[in-house]
Amino acid sequence: MFKTARSKFQTWITAGAGTIAALLVAGLMGAFGALPAHAPPQLPPDAAIDAGRWRVQPARAYVSRAKLYGVALKPGQKALVLEADLTNRTAQSDKAYFNVFKPDGIDLPDSTPMIALARDSTLTPELHPGMTERMAYVWPLAGNAAVPANLSFGVTAEIFKPRDNLYGTPGWFNSYRLGTVTMPVADLPESGS
Amino acid sequence: MRIRAIGNLLIVAATVVLSYGMQVSKPHYAELTAPIPIDGAMHDTVRARSFDVRLDRMVFARTLKTNQFGQERLLTTSGLWAVAATNLTATSTSTTVADGTWQGPTGLRYRQTERLSYRQDMPPHAVDPELERSGLFVFELPADQIRGASLLIAARQFGPLDAQARISLDAVPTGADGQPADVLPLYDLDAPAPPQGQTRQDQTRQGKT
Secondary structure (H helix, E strand, O other), X not given: OHHHHHHHHHHHHHHHHHHHHHHHHHXXXXXXXXXXXXXXXXXXXXXXXXXXXXXXEEEEEEEEOXXXXXXXXXXXXXXXXXXXXXXXXXXXXXXXXXXXXEEOOOOOOOOOOEEEEOOOOOEOOOEOEOOOEEEEEEEEEEOOOOOOOEEEXXXXXXXXXXXXXXXXXXXXXXXXXXXXXXXXXXXXXXXXX | OHHHHHHHHHHHHHHHHHHHHHHHOOOOHHHHOOOEXXXXXXXXXXXXXXXXXXXXXXXXXXXXXXXXXXXXXXXXXEEEEEEEEEEEEEOOOOEEEOEEEEEOOOOOEEEOOOOOOOOOOOOOEEEEEOEOEEEEEEEEEOHHHOOOOEEXXXXXXXXXXXEEEEEEOOOOOXXXXXXXXXXXXXXXXXXXXXOHHHHHHHHHHHHHO
């Protein structure tokens, strides 16, 4: 009985050797990277999202043509604004919230937004653990740029490592796209705030 | 022969246990190079490596009033403002004291606020030997982070193996709910000197040390 099982196994290995080798070589050469990636999930716009070190809850999005939150626009520019409540989930004050939101499918002259505290227009202050603050992300746009009525924002998160690979210190690394949140974008007239 | 084999096995087992224990209890790099804390209490002079610091007064307020470029600004917060009034001196050479952190009872670290623009009495504080200088550290924190907290003051934010004054804030009077005993509705940072009683008390303290 063992003899037949052994010869069967040998036959399987011999017949499959080519396939196994082909799969290994393809894997080593990165062929599987070309597979269609899973689309990031759609996140609910009306619930808080745990995105790595931030808990975010988008409040509203709009297009403004006037100066707001102390961010001056160049003549002929308008601005895409996303207001969101941010809470620091970590144990220390932090300001690494620049890449949390990114509008999809819009041509941005500068992909880094200006971020202001809605409370008193302080630009990019540190946020403290457990203290929720309304922040305004302001992306300047060309005056004639088309903004869809429903715009999706990519949400980026990071993972926590208790020890990083270089120094063994704790930190947040390896940012990945957590999902997409779709918000209606209001178009405010010139005089609106 | 058998006893000798068992003895060898025991030695091997003991070595494995010891090595594993040493590996598990090995301190992290971050702990090995962390700032070295120097403990003290309120109204005591804490002697760090390059500076001495004494916490004179803690003020809690719901709103701060400050002057920015000649304009009055009111700063609100979702928690409380904590203003630590300190007295600083350098030890041997002129230096700066730039970093203040509020460490809550559970270890959450609140760095000094960045919402106040540059002021003369805000960090970085330039300090000189033998010259006392008053300096403020202002924090924004939830009310439940006050009881059992400590104030960490260091020359700079990332100072591995440098001294860090760790001032216990047990002397801050708090109510039953952990809130500080007196919270001002509005605190004017530009208002002149603290009330007389407070300064006299500080002077006697100074005389003692």
